[in-house]
Structures are given as C-alpha cells and as structure tokens.
Amino acid sequence: xxxxxxxxxxxxxxxxxxxxxxxxxxxxxxxxxxxxxxxxxxxxxxxxxxxxxxxxxxxxxxxxxxxxxxxxxxxxxxxxxxxxxxxxxxxxxxxxxxxxxxxxxxxxx
Numbered sequence: 792x793x794x795x796x797x798x799x800x801x802x803x804x805x806x807x808x809x810x811x812x813x814x815x816x817x818x819x820x821x822x823x824x825x826x827x828x829x830x831x832x833x834x835x836x837x838x839x840x841x842x843x844x845x846x847x848x849x850x851x852x853x854x855x856x857x858x859x860x861x862x863x864x865x866x867x868x869x870x871x872x873x874x875x876x877x878x879x880x881x882x883x884x885x886x887x888x889x890x891x892x893x894x895x896x897x898x899x900x
Contacts, residue, residue, distance in 0.1 A: 819847040822836060832848055832889060833888075835887055844856060852891070853896045858887070861885065863883060
C-alpha cells in the first residue's frame, strides 16, 4: 500500500473525482515519470485515457495535465507543409501530454 493511498483512505474517501484509487494508480502508471515520480510529466497516451490520466495527475502531483499535440495533428501538418495527399494519413489516436509535476507544483517543496 502506498503512502498516498494510506493518507487518502484515512480521510474516509474511496474515490477522487469519481475514480477509485486503484483506477488512478493504473492511469498514473501510463504517465508517471520513469526516474522520479515528482519530476515533470511528459507522455504519449491514447486520447481515451486522457480523463483518467488527468485525474491521476491531479491526485498524485496537484498539477493539471495539458495536451500538447496529437499524432493526427502532426501528420496533418506534415501533409499540408509537404503537399502530401491526405489519403496517406495513418490515423493514430495518441496525444502528447505534459504537467509540471509534483516538485514544481503547489504540493512540492
């Protein structure tokens, strides 16, 4: 059991913004910085995972998760700049997300 879970459960809560702690942990594992969980968050995730990842980021770091760009936007921009027909587009639903992370946020030192 993690420290976050102990503290959260001690408050008598079983959900955060509609998500269980177990679900938040799974979502957090998709975006958690590899070196140190308190570092800035930078990750590619599926668009459909954004809501859960956003809540997990808010829960674990107290910082908002922001969408930087999507793969489909990058492909569309490339096609426009290089006059490539749009029929060559490979659809990808991943998005690049970022957050300041725990250390740089209001909960950090």
